Amino acid sequence: MAAPLKETKMFEQSLVPKNMFLDEVESLRQAARAVMQTPPSGTAASIALLQTVLSTEIVCVMRYTMMSVSADGLKNDWIGKEFQAQANDERRHMAQAAARIAELGGTPDFSASQAGPRLARDDGHTDLAIRVRENLAAEQSVIAHYHELIAFLAPRDPRSCEILGAIVQDEEDHTSDMEDLLVSYAG
Numbered sequence: 145m146a147a148p149l150k151e152t153k154m155f156e157q158s159l160v161p162k163n164m165f166l167d168e169v170e171s172l173r174q175a176a177r178a179v180m181q182t183p184p185s186g187t188a189a190s191i192a193l194l195q196t197v198l199s200t201e202i203v204c205v206m207r208y209t210m211m212s213v214s215a216d217g218l219k220n221d222w223i224g225k226e227f228q229a230q231a232n233d234e235r236r237h238m239a240q241a242a243a244r245i246a247e248l249g250g251t252p253d254f255s256a257s258q259a260g261p262r263l264a265r266d267d268g269h270t271d272l273a274i275r276v277r278e279n280l281a282a283e284q285s286v287i288a289h290y291h292e293l294i295a296f297l298a299p300r301d302p303r304s305c306e307i308l309g310a311i312v313q314d315e316e317d318h319t320s321d322m323e324d325l326l327v328s329y330a331g
Contacts, residue, residue: 165282168203172196173289180296190301191250193293194241197308198252200286201238205231207279216272223272226325230318237311244307273329280322287315 176196183189208231211217217224242252290312294305 163278163281165203165207165278166285169200169282169285169289172200172203173285173292176289176293180292183296187248187250187301190297190304191245191248193297194245194248194304195250195253197290197293197311198238198241198245198254200289201234201241202254204234204282204286205238207282208234211275211279214275216275223325226321230321233314233318237314240307240311244304247303248301273326276322276326276329280319280326283315283319283322287312287319290315 173196176193179189179192179196184192208227212224212227212231217227242254245252290308294308294312297305297308
């Protein structure tokens with residue numbers, strides 16, 4: 145009887161949509177880890193790592209903007225405003241990362257992430273709670289990613305660490321907001 149149960153679990157897992165948002169964040173996190181394993185000299189490491197931050201924030205802006213004008217966001221003013229506020233925070237983070245890249249002598253690459261079109265298309269989710277849970281998982285990964293960057297950059301680039309520390313505080317607020325939204329939505 146164990147085989148049918150296993151088959152059922154595999155079938156159920158195939159019905160669970162893939163979290164493309166989390167996959168994209170994890171992909172950017174892996175790119176940063178590769179840089180940290182063999183860091184370039186001088187400011188090049190900071191620029192490369194901040195580029196992963198910029199790309200991550202671009203992905204977040206697109207995701208939250210899409211959700212603010214989704215059917216749920218348009219139907220429920222509170223949901224739309226919440227996700228638009230988060231998108232605005234992510235835009236500010238994006239600008240901070242880009243400005244720091246430029247300060248270090250680099251050129252911010254705003255086309256670095258090709259995820260936008262994938263994340264913005266209809267993925268078949270009609271359940272807001274699923275999308276919010278996906279966002280929550282991605283935000284938690286972003287926070288862990290930025291903590292890794294802070295630990296790596298601390299002895300090399302204290303200014304970038306300050307910027308990332310402030311961004312992490314906002315991201316932690318976003319996770320709290322999403323947890324509240326899940327409670328409100330479920331209740």
